[in-house]
Amino acid sequence: MTTTQTRPEVDPADLFQAIIDAEQKIEPHDWMPDAYRKTLIRQIAQHAHSEVIGMQPEANWISRAPTLHRKAILMAKVQDEAGHGLYLYAAAETLGITRDEMMELLHAGKHKYSSIFNYPTLSWADMGTIGWLVDGAAITNQVMLQRASYGPYSRAMVRICKEESFHQRQGFDILLTMMMGGSEAQREMVQDAVNRWWWPSLMMFGPNDSESTHTEQSMAWKIKRVSNDDLRQQFIDMTVEQSKVLGVTLPDPDLRWNEERGHYDFGEIDWDEFWAVVKGNGPMNRERIENKAGAWDDGAWVREAALAHSAKKRRVS
Amino acid sequence: MAVTKPSGVPQGPAPGYPDPHVEYVLRHGDDNLILAQRLSDWISKAPDLEVDIALGNIGLDHLGAARALLTQAGELEGSGRSEDDLAMFRNERQFKNLILVEQPNGDFATTIARSLFFDAYQVPLWRELSSSDDEVLAGVAQKGAMEARYHLLHSKQWSVRLGDGTEESHARMQTAVDQLWRFTDEMFIADLVDMEMAEAGIGIDPSTLAGEWRGNVTEALDEADLTVPTDEYQRWGGRQGFHSDHLGHVLGEMQWLQKSYPGLAW
Ligand SMILES: [Fe+2]
Numbered sequence: 293m294t295t296t297q298t299r300p301e302v303d304p305a306d307l308f309q310a311i312i313d314a315e316q317k318i319e320p321h322d323w324m325p326d327a328y329r330k331t332l333i334r335q336i337a338q339h340a341h342s343e344v345i346g347m348q349p350e351a352n353w354i355s356r357a358p359t360l361h362r363k364a365i366l367m368a369k370v371q372d373e374a375g376h377g378l379y380l381y382a383a384a385e386t387l388g389i390t391r392d393e394m395m396e397l398l399h400a401g402k403h404k405y406s407s408i409f410n411y412p413t414l415s416w417a418d419m420g421t422i423g424w425l426v427d428g429a430a431i432t433n434q435v436m437l438q439r440a441s442y443g444p445y446s447r448a449m450v451r452i453c454k455e456e457s458f459h460q461r462q463g464f465d466i467l468l469t470m471m472m473g474g475s476e477a478q479r480e481m482v483q484d485a486v487n488r489w490w491w492p493s494l495m496m497f498g499p500n501d502s503e504s505t506h507t508e509q510s511m512a513w514k515i516k517r518v519s520n521d522d523l524r525q526q527f528i529d530m531t532v533e534q535s536k537v538l539g540v541t542l543p544d545p546d547l548r549w550n551e552e553r554g555h556y557d558f559g560e561i562d563w564d565e566f567w568a569v570v571k572g573n574g575p576m577n578r579e580r581i582e583n584k585a586g587a588w589d590d591g592a593w594v595r596e597a598a599l600a601h602s603a604k605k606r607r608v609s
Numbered sequence: 610m611a612v613t614k615p616s617g618v619p620q621g622p623a624p625g626y627p628d629p630h631v632e633y634v635l636r637h638g639d640d641n642l643i644l645a646q647r648l649s650d651w652i653s654k655a656p657d658l659e660v661d662i663a664l665g666n667i668g669l670d671h672l673g674a675a676r677a678l679l680t681q682a683g684e685l686e687g688s689g690r691s692e693d694d695l696a697m698f699r700n701e702r703q704f705k706n707l708i709l710v711e712q713p714n715g716d717f718a719t720t721i722a723r724s725l726f727f728d729a730y731q732v733p734l735w736r737e738l739s740s741s742d743d744e745v746l747a748g749v750a751q752k753g754a755m756e757a758r759y760h761l762l763h764s765k766q767w768s769v770r771l772g773d774g775t776e777e778s779h780a781r782m783q784t785a786v787d788q789l790w791r792f793t794d795e796m797f798i799a800d801l802v803d804m805e806m807a808e809a810g811i812g813i814d815p816s817t818l819a820g821e822w823r824g825n826v827t828e829a830l831d832e833a834d835l836t837v838p839t840d841e842y843q844r845w846g847g848r849q850g851f852h853s854d855h856l857g858h859v860l861g862e863m864q865w866l867q868k869s870y871p872g873l874a875w
């Protein structure tokens with residue numbers, strides 16, 4: 293194509309801002325500030341790693357699922373999470389990083405993943421509680437991300453959200469079955485699981501807005517559309533109602549309805565625990581990465597074989 | 610194929626089901642259940658995410674077939690046992706799966722070789738059972754026939770990649786093929802249950818599947834540059850509940866929760 297007319301010079305930074313302001317999507321080949329690209333890579337990779345590391349605590353119960361129906365659902369759910377990982381790695385790759393590079397960074401401890409997956413799954417009720425609380429918190433976050441300004445990320449989130457509501461429902465259903473038809477032993481399992489997962493799931497929304505280093509810029513770029521504290525409040529308001537249906541007690545004595553605010557008040561989160569887990573000192577951080585990196589290393593010969601085979605085939609044809 | 614039947618397999622009737630129809634449906638249900646249990650162990654541990662998803666999907670297909678067949682076995686039996694009663698409350702002697710499918714996952718080559726052998730059996734098996742007079746079995750077989758063709762494609766492709774890939778992958782794949790070979794004749798040994806069900810139009814004589822199986826497996830191994838084993842030693846007896854030591858551990862894990870808290874809704 294030959295262009296003869298001269299176009300007025302447009303500053304790419306202005307164009308970028310105009311696209312953001314107009315609620316349009318930034319696409320991979322558009323100009324974008326370096327910091328926007330870096331922030332997205334960090335966030336999308338972290339999100340992808342969370343999907344993939346998050347497979348471990350649930351895969352832990354596939355072989356021991358109490359019924360074949362539950363086994364099938366759990367397998368399908370964990371498969372979904374692997375699929376979410378794939379969509380998100382693909383979205384991150386549009387920003388100029390490869391999946392292998394992201395894996396290496398994860399295994400080296402240079403990329404993070406959601407701290408929620410650094411807790412063990414100790415009973416079958418944990419499968420229900422993860423679906424109910426952890427997928428529930430993830431959905432709250434992801435619904436917002438469907439409107440993120442980066443096109444590939446936003447579209448990945450739309451696909452993911454479609455599957456997530458099934459995840460939460462199956463979790464709730466596990467707990468409801470154990471609470472309603474069940475024995476004292478089952479109700480104890482559920483209450484214990486909720487006690488263990490409640491606070492960590494509130495931590496999934498990240499530090500308070502006043503402490504969050506990334507929030508302001510991410511909101512300006514419209515990557516993030518709602519603040520950590522607002523999302524957390526949304527989640528709590530929704531979940532407290534559901535806990536009443538289940539008949540479980542949420543382990544927070546300060547939890548009560550605040551007529552004036554129109555929200556539930558809740559107690560102080562143990563931020564020392566949060567930061568300890570984020571920094572690698574949670575109960576399962578070491579195992580999660582050792583398992584992940586171990587499986588990756590164990591599979592190296594398989595990936596090498598596949599590459600060698602396709603190289604040979606190319607040479608022949 | 611020359612079959613050298615080892616001595617030591619009890620010849621008397623196996624404990625379990627006097628009704629050959631129930632027995633027949635259970636055998637195929639158990640193959641699928643135990644293989645699903647094994648394959649699902651790869652989830653979150655596979656060489657890459659695509660393989661993770663593929664093995665999980667294949668496992669889910671087998672689990673689906675198992676559930677339909679165990680439910681049908683319970684119905685035929687007429688004593689009100691559900692798929693879960695049959696899956697969770699039978700012991701090693703009462704499970705009737707092939708010894709092949711209970712073999713440990715081992716390395717990825719072992720899993721692929723086990724799948725290659727089993728998929729190559731299930732493709733003609735399901736095709737033939739698609740016209741069974743047992744409508745439930747026929748339905749499972751019709752759906753299974755499509756799935757099994759895809760499973761076989763997957764296990765064949767990986768057999769070729771590993772066999773042809775690197776020196777290491779070739780050696781691992783050959784070892785896996787050699788080690789699992791001894792569990793393959795069992796698929797084609799017909800016993801009284803098979804003969805009776807074939808006669809009744811419900812089942813088939815499994816020995817009729819051996820030719821096609823051998824053709825498919827030989828083709829895959831040839832393409833993978835692997836040697837077809839000539840080992841004549843064959844282990845059998847799974848159909849009679851005479852398993853390897855591995856099955857007890859698979860059941861121990863699978864049944865643990867139900868056996869610890871029997872009679873509850875989950
Ligand atoms: Fe997910």
Ligand SMILES: [Fe+2]
Nearest residue numbers: 373427456459
């Ligand atoms: Fe999920």
